[in-house]
Amino acid sequence: xxxxxxxxxxxxxxxxxxxxxxxxxxxxxxxxxxxxxxxxxxxxxxxxxxxxxxxxxxxxxxxxxxxxxxxxxxxxxxxxxxxxxxxxxxxxxxxxxxxxxxxxxxxxxxxxxxxxxxxxxxxxxxxxxxxxxxxxxxxxxxxxxxxxxxxxxxxxxxxxxxxxxxxxxxxxxxxxxxxxxxxxxxxxxxxxxxxxxxxxxxxxxxxxxxxxxxxxxxxxxxxxxxxxxxxxxxxxxxxxxxxxxxxxxxxxxxxxxxxxxxxxxxxxxxxxxxxxxxxxxxxxxxxxxxxxxxxxxxxxxxxxxxxxxxxxxxxxxxxxxxxxxxxxxxxxxxxxxxxxxxxxxxxxxxxxxxxxxxxxxxxxxxxxxxxxxxxxxxxxxxxxxxxxxxxxxxxxxxxxxxxxxxxxxxxxxxxxxxxxxxxxxxxxxxxxxxxxxxxxxxxxxxxxxxxxxxxxxxxxxxxxxxxxxxxxxxxxxxxxxxxxxxxxxxxxxxxxxxxxxxxxxxxxxxxxxxxxxxxxxxxxxxxxxxxxxxxxxxxxxxxxxxxxxxxxxxxxxxxxxxx
Amino acid sequence: xxxxxxxxxxxxxxxxxxxxxxxxxxxxxxxxxxxxxxxxxxxxxxxxxxxxxxxxxxxxxxxxxxxxxxxxxxxxxxxxxxxxxxxxxxxxxxxxxxxxxxxxxxxxxxxxxxxxxxxxxxxxxxxxxxxxxxxxxxxxxxxxxxxxxxxxxxxxxxxxxxxxxxxxxxxxxxxxxxxxxxxxxxxxxxxxxxxxxxxxxxxxxxxxx
Numbered sequence: 227x228x229x230x231x232x233x234x235x236x237x238x239x240x241x242x243x244x245x246x247x248x249x250x251x252x253x254x255x256x257x258x259x260x261x262x263x264x265x266x267x268x269x270x271x272x273x274x275x276x277x278x279x280x281x282x283x284x285x286x287x288x289x290x291x292x293x294x295x296x297x298x299x300x301x302x303x304x305x306x307x308x309x310x311x312x313x314x315x316x317x318x319x320x321x322x323x324x325x326x327x328x329x330x331x332x333x334x335x336x337x338x339x340x341x342x343x344x345x346x347x348x349x350x351x352x353x354x355x356x357x358x359x360x361x362x363x364x365x366x367x368x369x370x371x372x373x374x375x376x377x378x379x380x381x382x383x384x385x386x387x388x389x390x391x392x393x394x395x396x397x398x399x400x401x402x403x404x405x406x407x408x409x410x411x412x413x414x415x416x417x418x419x420x421x422x423x424x425x426x427x428x429x430x431x432x433x434x435x436x437x438x439x440x441x442x443x444x445x446x447x448x449x450x451x452x453x454x455x456x457x458x459x460x461x462x463x464x465x466x467x468x469x470x471x472x473x474x475x476x477x478x479x480x481x482x483x484x485x486x487x488x489x490x491x492x493x494x495x496x497x498x499x500x501x502x503x504x505x506x507x508x509x510x511x512x513x514x515x516x517x518x519x520x521x522x523x524x525x526x527x528x529x530x531x532x533x534x535x536x537x538x539x540x541x542x543x544x545x546x547x548x549x550x551x552x553x554x555x556x557x558x559x560x561x562x563x564x565x566x567x568x569x570x571x572x573x574x575x576x577x578x579x580x581x582x583x584x585x586x587x588x589x590x591x592x593x594x595x596x597x598x599x600x601x602x603x604x605x606x607x608x609x610x611x612x613x614x615x616x617x618x619x620x621x622x623x624x625x626x627x628x629x630x631x632x633x634x635x636x637x638x639x640x641x642x643x644x645x646x647x648x649x650x651x652x653x654x655x656x657x658x659x660x661x662x663x664x665x666x667x668x669x670x671x672x673x674x675x676x677x678x679x680x681x682x683x684x685x686x687x688x689x690x691x692x693x694x695x696x697x698x699x700x701x702x703x704x705x706x707x708x709x710x711x712x713x714x715x716x717x718x719x720x721x722x723x724x725x726x727x728x729x730x731x732x733x734x735x736x737x738x739x740x741x742x743x744x745x746x747x748x749x750x751x752x753x754x755x756x757x758x759x760x761x762x763x764x765x766x767x768x769x770x771x772x773x774x775x776x777x778x779x780x781x782x783x784x785x786x787x788x789x
Numbered sequence: 790x791x792x793x794x795x796x797x798x799x800x801x802x803x804x805x806x807x808x809x810x811x812x813x814x815x816x817x818x819x820x821x822x823x824x825x826x827x828x829x830x831x832x833x834x835x836x837x838x839x840x841x842x843x844x845x846x847x848x849x850x851x852x853x854x855x856x857x858x859x860x861x862x863x864x865x866x867x868x869x870x871x872x873x874x875x876x877x878x879x880x881x882x883x884x885x886x887x888x889x890x891x892x893x894x895x896x897x898x899x900x901x902x903x904x905x906x907x908x909x910x911x912x913x914x915x916x917x918x919x920x921x922x923x924x925x926x927x928x929x930x931x932x933x934x935x936x937x938x939x940x941x942x943x944x945x946x947x948x949x950x951x952x953x954x955x956x957x958x959x960x961x962x963x964x965x966x967x968x969x970x971x972x973x974x975x976x977x978x979x980x981x982x983x984x985x986x987x988x989x990x991x992x993x994x995x996x997x998x
Contacts, residue, residue, distance in 0.1 A: 227968070228964065228968040228969075228971075231968040232968060232969060235966075235969075269800070269803060272799050272803065273796045273799055273800060274796075275796065288790070288793055289793050289796065289797075292790070292793035292794055292797050293793070293796075293797040293800065293801070295797075296794070296797040296798060296801060297797075297801060300801055300805075343884070343885070345884065346881075350813075354809040354810060354812075354813050355805070355809055357808060357809055357812065357813070358801075358804050358805050358808045358809040361804065361808045362804055362808070390796055390800065393800070394800075397804075397808070402808070402812075406812075406815075406816070409816055409820075410819070410820075410823070413820040413823070413824050413827055413828050414823070414824050414827060415827070416827045416831050416839055417827070418827070418828060418829065418830045419816055419817050419820035419821075419828045420817060420820075420821065420828055420829055420830070421813070421814075421817055422829070425829070425830050425832055425837070427832065427835070427836040427837065428835075428836075429835040429836050429842055429977075430834065430835055431835055431844075431849070431980055431981070431984055432842070432843075432844060432845075432846070432849070434836075434842050434843065434877070434878060435877070435878055435879070436836060436840070436842065436876070436877050436878075437876035437877075438830060438837060438840055440829070440830050442813045442816065442817055444816070444820065444828070445812065445813065445816035445820075460884045460924075461884050461885045462884035462885050462886070462923060462924040462925060462926075465884075465886070465922065465923030465924040466884050466924045466926075467839035467840065467924060467926070467927075467928060468830065468839060468840070471839055472965050472969075472970065473964050473965040473966075473969030473970020473971070474965040474966065474969050474970075476969065476970060477969050529916075530891050530896075530920070531891050531892055532889070532890075532891055532892060532893055532894075532896040532897040532900060533896070533900050533916065533919065533920060535897055536897050536898075536900035536901040536903075536904055536919070537900075537901060537904050538900065538904060538914065538916060538919055539913075541915060541916040542933075543915075543916050543917070543931070543971075545891070546916040546917055546920040547887075547889070547891070547896065547920040547921065548886040548887065548888070548920070548921065548922070548923050549920075549922065549923055550922050550923045550924060550927050550929070551853065551917055551922065551927055551929040551930050551931055551934075551971060551973050552927075552929050552970045552971060552973050553970050553971065554970060554971035557969070557970055557971075558923070573923070574923060575886075575923040576886035576887070576888055576923050578886070578888040578889070578890060579886065579887070579888065579889060579890065579891065579896075580891070581891050582891055582892070585891075672888055672889070673888075673889065673890040673893050674893075674894070675890075675892065676892075677890035677891075677892060677893070680890075697888070697890075698885070698886065698888045699888035699889070699890070780890075780891070780892055783892060786892065787892050787893065787894045787897050788890075788892055788893065788894060789894045789895075
């Protein structure tokens, strides 16, 4: 009942986002909403660019790659020399090269995979440097989505927009104001926000002493969720009361991380001139999200097999291992689903201790390509790849050149969409195979048996999807996992973004064919079903064997426990 | 290429100044002005109400078991950073869960030991009391988890069970808006109230009996 009411509030909040934030973003990125022009203009002057200077897809992609490369370098350097920089009250030393590489790539690619315990590893300045990327990486995601949408919306155009303008507007009009407002709520509820260093406390009842790390946490939490980043200040992420203090902030987190990906489908609809087209994509997202929420929350409401076998009688609460008392079983599971079906990867519970089917829900959410609703920007462009694939399949069935939004989908478009869809599964499966084949890979899992394999599979699935959540038992702060993980994150980000931008460019150059009586409509329930089918089919075909060795065999191992 | 590099560098430096430094300082200034208690960590005289502590004597209500755990679990094993965000009683730690899987032998054995410990103290444990939390420093337990500990605490303190029951019921925080999350009892606040009650009843807090 509590879960039901929570979902009702969640759906209502997202409906408001879809209606208003979606329209607002379309206005911002089409240059119709300009109330912050006074802040934009100096940026463009410094960059020597302007909204009128449009770029071809090649230049757009070039700017993106150079900007992201420089961001990685800058973040890496700050982490390496944090010991000599200010804002370091706990006098923490340099981050090791492999870890700094992994962390820099992680935050620039919107992954926020964390191979370190934040409160014991990073200075305040390093955390602030990561926050910069928590704003910029979702802005870059939005920019790529915009380029693809413009490709669909424009006719015979050589250009797809201006990368610098899109990123600047995404930060100034969307991310910064919403994150700031949400940050205030986090603080009011109890999240910490101070630069005063750790607190030293002594309990006069027991004589117990504690040193509690503090920092600028609350406002990092806001952009961590809003930008579908997921990297928190503390190792325990959203389970830590200083990051996520109450049931209200837990719901706010879920709303924030879903808000932009959901609203972008409305933005898409507005930009291509038909809200129904956006609604169709949203419907596909919602069906997948609803199904996964259903079985994952059900699974977590069941007793934990190990705890039940230890002799605890049946309880009204389900699997509480690794969960916080204030959130409970099902709302932790809801948070987990939202976090893994977007590219967020934040956690308010230990995903490693979820029941086998619950863990499968999280893992498989990422394996579907994070399209329901996916990361900021990345969710929209990835589901558009599946939409193009769906019209292609429909076209094959009726023997007619497929069209999407009046654009003919031909060999070139399908090649690019195919690359964009297949990069992630290839990276996940190849790297997992390497890791289980070598000693350095096999020593990392904490848990034995099928769950140990799941920890490795989860690690690469998460990084290649730029998610960042983990089955946290894995000891992945090793040179092997840091380096390989960095490669997974880079490929999972840029080997998809570049084909998407190319697709945007190719589509933009095309003329639009008017819809005729034989045109396959892409705003109907039939099309929604076809998109969902394509997503499920590709996910199942690529990942079923791997998943059966992990969570599925674990679920079927009744009465067996692994050392 | 050169143009991209120059623009990247300029945008990155602007972003660092605005989104890194200015954002953090403006946010901290505002938070300290509007909500200083929360922004500084909800600290009271005995610690933070948001960060768990190990209450390991039977005269206190206990929180979630963590590796600092009072119970049967071996503290030296260090399976998590329980109650130990940076340093607790001089020992290093960090926040985090045990990460034991649902079919872990270690989890099975640890839980068995915890259940045995509770039974030895006359308590029929709830799931909160035999499972570790996500943060490893969960400050809360469910109201039922506090109620089941009453026989143990009553025996150790001499406070009548009826008074303890009333005390627990007063300390229940309902879920936000009635349905967001679960109702909880803050273990530190509950024990502070318990010490208060003992003093009022003329019992001596701080001494085991």
